[in-house]
Amino acid sequence: MSDAFAGALLAWYDRHGRHDLPWQHPRTPYRVWLSEIMLQQTQVRTVIPYFERFVAALPDLASLAAADEDAVLALWSGLGYYSRARNLHRAARLCMETHAGDLPRDIDALAALPGIGRSTAAAILAQAHGERQAILDGNVKRVLARWHGVSGWPGATATQRVLWTHADEHTPALRVADYTQAIMDLGATVCTRSRPRCDACPVAGGCVARRDNLGAVLPQPKPRRTMPTRRTTMLVVRDACGRVLLERRPPTGVWARLWSLPEVDDATMAAARLLERHGIAAPTPRALAPFVHMFSHYRLDVTPLLFEGARATRVADADARWHDANDHAALGLPAPVRKLLMQLEESR
Known part of the structure; x- marks a missing residue:
């Protein structure tokens, strides 16, 4: 091997590298792809349980493409950066439609799929097919x-x-899959x-x-640059059965298409918001402990208001629903919303 850097790195990998990651056995294109997307901005130890749960439910590209968006987001819920999951889902469907149900072998076609790009495409081809591709x-x-x-x-x-x-x-011509894992391992560990x-x-x-x-x-x-702060009031509206009102978020922006709590910028507008959209004559709310959620590009200060015993006349459209406390795992919920709802259940 002509490159001393690669040779030394591979020798180190043979002794100290990570050889038992779940996506390495078997190291199929689908499993490598899924792991690479999950590992974007997320550490290996965090990804492993999510990866194992995801492939147990959706073991291949065809099953991912056939799944509905809520199921995909529910499996991703808590991992963050949810655009990764939506792009994964879109890419799977594009593969079924235009690439005969497989991830393409051509690097440009692979990199053009939603959420992949040049380095991820190279990592898939290097690890799953042994192609000489730099990441x-x-x-x-x-x-x-x-x-x-x-x-x-x-x-x-x-x-x-x-x-x-x-x-x-x-990047060597031989053992390129091992080299790719080796240089990632070196940086991570x-x-x-x-x-x-x-x-x-x-x-x-x-x-x-x-x-x-x-x-x-x-x-x-x-x-x-200065981290800006945004503020919102989340409305925890609970009916007599203990179900919580959820609304699906818009298709773009933070937590896009996830189910979340209704929000208002001004707490004094909460009652009007609930009456106008859902016909809820809101009871007097109780303020819950505020909390902070950090995004990569801003800080979100959240003030939750709890409305107990609400009754609605028209919570029936596709983007609003009553959510049973026992069904947290069935929906894609933002991590801070899931945590808030679980804390409320534990305190009842």
Whole structure:
């Protein structure tokens, strides 16, 4: 093997890499694809139980394409970044319609599917088919930026161009599936964002960041901007049977198409909102403990109001329903909403 970086990394992987991840046995295109989407912005230990639950319910591309959106979102519920699940579902249906029920083998066609892109497409082809394809996910960007001393934020176009060149230079022609897993493992377990374990790194000898003491500097972070704060009031409307009123969120924006609690910007408008949409003459609400939910791009301050014993005259449209407390697992609910409803049940 001509590239010393790849050779050292593969030798390290044989001794210390992760060989028993559930998507590796069997390492089918569908299972690799699902794992790659779940692993975007999410750690392996968090993903594993979600992956196992998902493939138990939807074991292949055809079953995913045939599932309804609520079932897919319910399986994803709690994993966050729900656009990943919606894109996964859309891509499966496109594969059934235009690619004979399989993920395409052509990298451009694969990368064009919703939610995939160049690096994920390369990871699928490398791991499932052994094709020589370079990847550049977050872990790989960090490894290569440090090893080559690449300055600049890795999300910037010019910086990415340099990193893609290095990624391709190091990708071997043989054992490409193992190499792909190896460089991801190195970034996840050794060349970590903070406190990298340089003493355990198989390629530390050639690392520019280690040589020049730049481990805490590279890769350079995205230019910071002030995290804005948004505020909302969530309405927990419970009927005499203990069911909670849910509304499906719009098709775009945060928590798109998930079932959630009705919201108002102004708490004084809560009663009017419930009367206008659902014919609920709202009883006097009780304020619940406020909480904060952090998104990647803003902070959401939530004030919940509890309306007990509500009666409705027309909660019947497709985007509103009464939700039984025992059915939390059957619907895609945002994690903070699920937690709030479970806390309310426990306190009854």
